[in-house]
Amino acid sequence: MKRLVLKFGGTSVGSIEKIQKVANIIKKRHEEGNEIIVIVSAMFGVTNDLKKKSNSISKNFDSKELDVLLSSGEQISSSLLSGAIIDLGVKARSWMGWQLPILTDGNHTSSQVINIKTEEILNFISGRGVAVIAGFQGVSSNNRITTLGRGGSDLSAVAVAKFFETDSCEIYTDVEGVLTTDPSIHEKAKKIDKISYEEMLEMSSLGAKVMQPISVQASMINDIPVHVRSVFSEKAGTTIISQSEIDYKKVVTGIAYSKNDAKVTLVGVADKPGVAAAIFEPFEKNNINIDMVIQTAASNGKKTDVTFTVKREDLFKTLKLIEKNNQYLNYQKIIHDDKVSKVSIIGAGMISHPGVVYKMFSALGREQINILAISTSEIKISVLIQEDMTQKAVKTLHKKFELD
């Protein structure tokens, strides 16, 4: 007998029919003799609809009341799902965050789970009941509803897996798992069987939409292996697991891309110590993240060009800040380009393969894809290229690193 956490996302419970389908999946897993704890998100569209309502009351809607409001979405889905399971003849009941309780740090709209009282549910599941916990929500020490923020139901699943010491943490979704790249731009994308937490973090912060980075981080910190799988199939999906448990046969695990970046170049900045710091100093205060940075020495040794990327949404603010700062920087001109994309190869296997960078660059070079900037980490190499080259680059790299 195993103890399982099964988490179902908003699209999986997006209609009454889908809720009944999920109830049948749960029934089947239960009949296999497992102890089942279910985490469920709000029905697709409900949370956004509630947010819209609060927004039309106030752009600055009280965060404590927002948590009360939004948590009702999971209250609805968890009671409907429990009712659907009971209707199949299986004992079940719902728990809201406050009923266990799932104790949080009280940080409204983005709280962290501190503790979960497990007794009541342990009794219930040992008596062959299916426990259904409303995802995304908890309660603060002063008895107010708090929510866990974006991807909150995944966080609930990881926290429940931790405090209930379950044998699995399964995230049911509408895709078959984590893919080697985005199937909408490359038809040869394939399901990844195993991926490390770190790789998954790079994949998801770079645009893979299966799991929010914050939830991957939580599973990494607690070393809770996560199984991402499809509600449409009984086949295994992707297991997100510690790097040490993966036998890397391939250098690269996946190819990610994002189109959220903009490139800024300051031409002819004085090449003196502290100038880069001077450029970026006002960014932190204004909450602008710098990603890639390149400084190219000027030919005469007195001037230099500095290129960096920021999020597209921050481009305008960035340009304003730099122009304001020009008295000190004294650059000759400023160039910006938001028609760029960042393509990344990700793989823990590349640590032991020093030729990867060369292989990547030469493959792109052969396809006449110009590299505008580069950033690397131990398990990732990202290049900035012209946006219209994205698909070509992804396909080229996907083939080059034997993922096709």
Added chain:
Amino acid sequence: MKRLVLKFGGTSVGSIEKIQKVANIIKKRHEEGNEIIVIVSAMFGVTNDLKKKSNSISKNFDSKELDVLLSSGEQISSSLLSGAIIDLGVKARSWMGWQLPILTDGNHTSSQVINIKTEEILNFISGRGVAVIAGFQGVSSNNRITTLGRGGSDLSAVAVAKFFETDSCEIYTDVEGVLTTDPSIHEKAKKIDKISYEEMLEMSSLGAKVMQPISVQASMINDIPVHVRSVFSEKAGTTIISQSEIDYKKVVTGIAYSKNDAKVTLVGVADKPGVAAAIFEPFEKNNINIDMVIQTAASNGKKTDVTFTVKREDLFKTLKLIEKNNQYLNYQKIIHDDKVSKVSIIGAGMISHPGVVYKMFSALGREQINILAISTSEIKISVLIQEDMTQKAVKTLHKKFELD
């Protein structure tokens, strides 16, 4: 400084604009220096939509989960309303039933309030905060959400008025108060300033839709005067109050009618002791309520006709039961008619006016309205008439008893 309970129904908070309007009413009452506790129903349509969802999962949806599901409606409205009040610069917060708690008897889908812990809200309102309590919901002693059934938010308001010992219990609605009769069939219907609990019970169980009988009963038992008033006007509405506090100038307070009845006549039943009991004996087991009963002695002294009314929806079942029972009853024939209506004059003032019955019957007689059956209580006289005579009867009686 007064302590007020203000209850707002589903139509009053049926849209974001209406919620903001209600927030403004609350702000105004608060600025007058009052301590304010608000009870709010679910936004119009939400509860029905949730019920429909549970119904499409199962006709026999688990009642415990149904309570979790339905209570989310008030969770949404109470948080939105709190946010709207805060947005107007007034301190406010929402309380769910479990947060106070509002302790109930644990009877799912129709529980009674046993106790309310008042400390937290008393602190809050004495610090000039507006407390917003989600109506219709409470929590059982084993920490499960329960709901109070139909008209539940009115019951919440009465219970809060009782446990917080408030100076008023105000039910805001979309009508100006309780009217002397249905304005859709008689344009001269007028607002009643004061009505006793008992009269209101007769009014509402006979078709007035302002307050559910169960809520009127609760206010009567606890002697909590209720002020029914309009969100569209600052004018006083109708106060529902103890009979002893009303100075009756008029004999009749209001004219009610209902079209929910059907008439059944058993012709030629043997006139022997116990026959009426034999007719009605199977009704109780089958949950059929008999309202009016008339037994007319037969001319030859051996046979009698028995006429009674049941709810229209029970007519078919009633006829089946009687036919099944005919071996013993041995009636000659059975006649039934569901095109009847019951018109009632209600007024605590009629106790001291013995001529009322005659006045009513003669007024109807003059208009050629045939009386098919009669029932009376201390404060009510009801007559059964042909349905197509309803409007004429109401107008006649409304004028006759000086309500025009």
